[in-house]
């Protein structure tokens with residue numbers, strides 16, 4: 001039998017993006033539309049650097 005270990009160990013924790021205001025998955029945070037590209041994922045220069053083309057950034061959900 002052949003043993004194989006796919007390299008997807010970090011799939012559960014996506015890397016933080018420059019536009020993220022909070023750590024993804026942290027309590028009290030949520031996904032919001034990127035203000036830099038308005039959720040389109042692209043800007044005039046190309047891929048939005050803030051959300052890295054996802055159109056979504058993670059920020060705190062104000063509880064106060």
Ligand SMILES: [Zn+2]
Nearest residue numbers: 034037048051
């Ligand atoms: Zn963006």
